[in-house]
Amino acid sequence: MTIGKTIGKTLAWLIAALLILIAVLVIFILTFDWNRARPYVNEKVSEAIGRPFAIEGDLKVGWRHPVGETGWRAWVLWPRFSAQNITIANPDWTRQKHFATLDEIDFQVKVLPLLAHDIVIPAINLVNPSVDLERLLDGRNNWTFKLKSSAQPSEWKLDLHDIQLNKGMIALSDQQKKIDMQAVVDTLGQPIPIGEALKQQQEASRKSSAEVVGQRGAKQLTAQAKAASGASAASAVAPGAPASGASTTASEAAATAGAGASPAVPASSTGASAGTAVAPRQTAPQYGIGWTVKGTYNRSTVSGSGKLGGVLALQDRSRPFPVQADVKAGDLRIALVGTVTDPAHLAAVDLRLWLQGTSLDHLYDLTGITLPETPPYATEGHLIGTFKQGASVFRYENFTGRVGGSDLNGTLVYTQRPTRPLLEGTLVSNLLQFKDLAPVIGADSNASKKKRGDTARQPSNKALPTEQFKTDRWKAIDANVKFTGRRIIKDPALPITDLYTHLVMTDGVLSMEPLKFGVAGGSLASDIHLDGSTTPLKGRFSTQARHLKLKQLLPTAKTMQSALGEINGDAELSATGNSPAALASTSNGEVKMLVTDGTISLLLMEAAGLNVANVVYEKLFGDHDVQINCAAADFVVTDGVLDSRVFALDTQDAVINVDGKVNMKDESMDLGVHPHTKGFRVFTLRSPLYVKGTFKDPHVGVNAAALAVRGGAMIGLGLINPFAALIPLIAPSNNKPLPCQQLMTAMQAEHPTAPPPGQREKGGKGVKLPAGTPGASDAAPASAPSKKPAAPVNGASLPGPAHAADYKGS
Structure with missing residues (x-):
């Protein structure tokens, strides 16, 4: 008993001492002035x-x-x-x-x-x-802090x-990134679900789109987005269906429907990966922090606001972290709603993205991606990406957009690589306004240039674009992009219907193989090679015109509506210069064209020959057609000057020959048009015409000297006998037609050639008209048929002796 009591007392004292110690500690903590511990x-x-x-x-x-x-x-x-x-x-x-x-x-x-x-x-x-x-x-x-290192981990x-x-x-x-910004961060009053933020941002972005591309453009963009969203849903329900075809059909329908659209919520916000239908998560990401920002980036004013998830969401790296932003930098506006996986290390992004601005090339300063200059644009789409050291990949997939008055749809993929990043994609425009292509080569108006922030100005007396290519950007990225313009909206007098090009850019060298337009029922296909890695730029151009219908070349000319012939031709040129005007003024090579087996309006031909009586007759009593035997044009181009070796048209009634030069350096023309009548004509002013002036201000008229001689004779004879005054206007017959078969054989056999960029064409090649033929020049060198095989163009061979059918009219 004594031992038990002793132990009990001891435990009691220990417990009491512990309680006293705790009490003293509590009293010490509560009463101690902790400011003494601050030092x-x-x-x-x-x-x-x-x-x-x-x-x-x-x-x-x-x-x-x-x-x-x-x-x-x-x-x-x-x-x-x-x-x-x-x-x-x-x-x-x-x-x-x-x-x-x-x-x-x-x-x-x-x-x-x-x-x-x-x-x-x-x-x-x-x-x-x-x-x-x-x-x-x-x-x-x-x-960067110099943290104290420890010998052992804590x-x-x-x-x-x-x-x-x-x-x-x-x-x-x-100073390195040229950023000077201030941001304010605050806790939101209550969490905001990502779906609600998406709806709010969609409404705000589409409202701002109307400010960039207009109310009509914004409505069309909404319709495109709805169509793309519906096509994506359809492809998810039926995986076997071709997504691209569904998207195209829906987009075309939306272009005319004009209905509203709701973009898809990023897959990560519902737990679904791209193209996979899975059950949504029980709790969608929510925003807990709001922010605003203002300042400058690369000397451009920046302002914006957004939201972030709470810090609690950062604890789980596998859990998507919600982000939202709406930022304006200069003329560029970027908005996004979605999630970031492992934001501390930027593992992946899954965002709904809106972009708006005055020109796509302005994205270069922000992203380093080289894009062409364009009219004002607005896009929206789905951006997904994964971050890897030196190998990040981002997809802006199934995006829709408006560029000027044109629609744009497709997918672009950006891949980071050790040498240069690569941009790949396929783009489609179902309704393409031809004028929206002008800024790509600087051919838009000075007002348009000013609107997109370009300080370059087109001289008022120049027709060829003088704006410089930005070749310094071509080395920043490689590209492999295909673009299709399915229907081109243009001036009724312009016979272009569609467009396709495959653009490849590698280490500063830009190629378009082909750049193909549907023209007048045929095609005009060019292979363009621009080497921007050198100064000045070196260019090579190969163009093939196939089956261009005469009737459709001038669709608004009534006198051409009964024409049935076709035009086929080839051109090979090389040049140096950093603008379209500079390339034209230094070009060297050859241009050939042939028209065969067609008919054309007699009214047009007689007007070209100034057959007064026939023009008046046709104006009063109608028109009928005349058969074209052939027409040939063969130009040699030297330092930007086109010199006609053969330029002639042969019909059943007349031979018309054109000679002279076209100078692309100063954009001047000095051409003579010489009509030679085959049959007996009354009231025909058989004097040569002239075409002079510049591309911007051409002058066409009758050779005054020749006409004065004939007019003086008419007046002199009229004093003797009024009826005798008709004699000088009577054209004697000239029955020496063009040697059409010889011309055709020579044109088919000799494919145009061009020297390397910066060099002149050596020697003289071309088609020679036989002596005595109207317009023939004995000084013109005859060309021997080339034995060089025709090179393939887009799967088809150039016209040669084995492909004479390519030159036949319809």
Whole structure:
């Protein structure tokens, strides 16, 4: 009994002593002035981060009951720490004194996990935090800390669940990236689901689209988006159906329907991957933090706002982190709604993306992607991507857009590579306005240039575009893109119907093989090779015209509606220069054209020959057709000057020959048109015509000297006998037609050639008219048929002796 009592008393004393110790500790914690510990805390933290740290306000420690705990754990008090007026100093080279300032910080720590060396903080409350980030041109930055290294890893682990903000400020000054911005970050009043944010952003983006491409364009874009969304849904339901075909059909229908559209929510927000239908997650991502930003980027004004998920969402790397942004940088507006996987390391993105601006080439400053200059545009689509070191891949898939008055649909893939990134894709325009292609080569008006921010101006006396190609950007990225314009909207007098091109760019060399237009019931296909890796640019051009119908070449000319012939031709040119005008003025090579087996309006032919009586007769009593035996044109191009070796038209009634030169350096013309009548004509002014002036201001008229001689004879004879005045207007017959078969054989056998860029054509080749033929020149060298085989063009051979049918009319 004595031993038991002794043990009992001992335990009682121990328990009492422990209770007294705890009471004393509690009293000490509650009554101790923790501000006395500030110098020690400041010293230790400064030593750890390698930067002066200071708590300049009160430092307090208190005890509170835990929130959310139940049972006996609810009785275990948690310590609550708070500190006011905290500062972290900047290096001495920065503009601002402090890297970070904080009015107040307070947080609680769970007690029991401390026994396992775990510091569990449910939430930290930050009041008016401010962070200054700076980087100089030499690479020095103030966000890299020299943390104190430890010989052994720490046994303590930090587990932070959430951060609550009260108007945080972040300033960024980056001289390398030319960024100077200020951002305000604050906790939202209540969480916002990603679906609601998507709906709000869609409405805002489509409203801003109307400001860029107009109300009509915005409605058409909405219709395109709805069609693309419906096509995507259809392909998901029926995986075996071709998605591209479905998308095209739906897009074409939407172009005329004009109905509204709702873009698909990014797959990550519902738990579905692209093209896969799976059950949605029970809880969609929500936004907990809002932000606004303003400043400058690359000297362009930047402003915008957005939302982020709460810090709790950052704990699970596999859980998509919601992001939303609506930012305007200069004339560019970018909006996005979606998720980022593992945002600390940027593992992947899944976003609904809207882009709007005055020209697509302005995206280069932001993304480094080389795109052509265009009219104002607006697009929306689905951006998915994965981040990998040196091999990131992004897909802007099934996007829809408006570029000027044209629609644009397709998918683009950006792949990061060790040498240069690669842009691949397939683009389709179902309704393409031809004028929207003009900015690509600088052929739009000065007003249009000014609107898209281009300082270059087209001289008023120049027809060929003088705007420089931006070849310095061609080395920034490689490209492999196919573009189809299915229906071209243009001036009724322009006989172009559709467009296709395959654009390839590799290490500064741009090729379009082919650039093919549907023209007048036939095709005009060119292989274009522009080497932008040299200065000046070197260009090679090969063009083939096939089956161009005479009737459709001038669709608005009534006198051509009964024409049945076809035009076929070839051209080979090389040039140097950094603009279309410069390339034209330095071009060298050959151009050949042939028209055979057709009919053309007699009215047009007689008007060209100035057969006055026949023109008046046809105007009064109608028109009929005349058979074309053949027409041939053969030009040699030297330093931008086109010199006609053969330019003649043979019909059943007349031979018309054209000679002279066209100078593309000063855009001048000096041509003579010589009609030679085969039959007997009355009232025919058989004097040569002239075509002079410039491309912008041409002058066409009758050779005054020859006409004066004939007019003087008419007046002199008229004084003797009024009827005798008709004699000079009577054209004697000239029965020497063009040797059509010989011309055809020579034109088919001799394919045009061009020297290397920057060199002149050596020797004289071409078709020679036999002596005595109207328009023949004895000085013109005859060409021997070339034995060089015809080169294939888009699967078809160039016209040669074995392909004479290509030159036959319909």
